[in-house]
Amino acid sequence: MASVTRRRPKGQVSGENIVTEAAWMYYHEGLNQTEIAEQLGVSRATVVNYLQEAKERGFVRISLAEKVFTNHKLALKLRERFGLSAAYVVPDGIGGEEEALMRAARGAADWLPSLLSTGDNLGVSWGRTIYEAAEAMEETETEGISVSQLVGSMATPYGFTTEICSAHMAQRLGAKCINLHAPAVISDPDLAARLREEPIIRKQIEALSHCNKAIFAAGSVNHESHIVSSGVATHSDLDWYVDRGATGVLCGRFIDDQGKSIPGKLDDRMIGVELDKLLNLDMGLLVSVGEVKVVPMLSAIAGGYVTHIVTSNRTAASMLRVADER
Secondary structure, three states, X not given: OOOOOOOOOOOOOOOHHHHHHHHHHHHOOOOOXXXXXXXXXXXXXXXXXXXXXXXXOXXXXXXXXXXXXXXXXXXXXXXXXXXXXXXXXXXXXXXHHHHHHHHHHHHHHHHHHHHOOOOOEEEEOOOHHXXXXXXXXXXOOOOOOEEEEOEOEOOOOOOOOHHHHHHHHHHHHOOEEEOOOOEOEOOOHHHHHHHHHOHHHHHHHHHHOOOOEEEEOEEOOOXXXXXXXXXXXXXXXXXXXXXXXXXXEEOOEEEOOOOOEOOOOOHHHEOEOOHHHHOOOOEEEXXXXXXXXXXXXXXXXXXXXXXXXXXXXXXXXXXXXXXXXX
């Protein structure tokens, strides 16, 4: 028997209510846009606008089940090959590495809240991917979680500072935020040492020792790397570390292909987490994509910093290929 669609009288629903009515009918009752338009007495284009407004105003949250991405064949291969607790692999899309980066950031934003528990202290690094993950995260109600900024402040070519990454992530999680009120790198080692002993900065650095979980990206060691564009290292600094075996950057620190920190003149001038504090965490979530990030990601994994990873199909395949070739 054919169903009968009853058209609702015009004017019965209006204002903000009509937006929520349209959203309810579409997402909960399973009506299509034409059916909703008939029932509300509006055009289909108007229904499209209502649904878009519902998303923009936070009335609707759309997410995909994480098992789709953590049980993906490449995700399972990453887990097995590198001994990870879990991997989340997103499709690349057709827009190149920029689109893959944004998708990985969104994947991390969707996944991270489920990886946190009451009492966790989450360390947050910096970089474009981490910033985009913080921006993409939906507001979530959590209890007893703290967020700590892992690296001191620095400029970036994207117009955001390091503390914005941690502050925005804390805001989205409803968590307490502990920012690090000092530059990431100081011109003079003695001044850096004195700043570390300033009571407020010393307390903030001490908080990093209590992080049991962290989210970070892997940086490359080419001359277009954020480590140079942000002013943490000069081109000559980069060359010096590369000559000594640097293959990646983690939280502003240079690491070799085994993930070992490479001591250098920047260490005495930096204010931020030391890499040994990122070992043996309950969770080390690495979020990175791109061919140039493959070797740095493998280096971070080799160093024991990574338990969970978010990346793209293409990057995951490259990681497995490069690891097998070594």
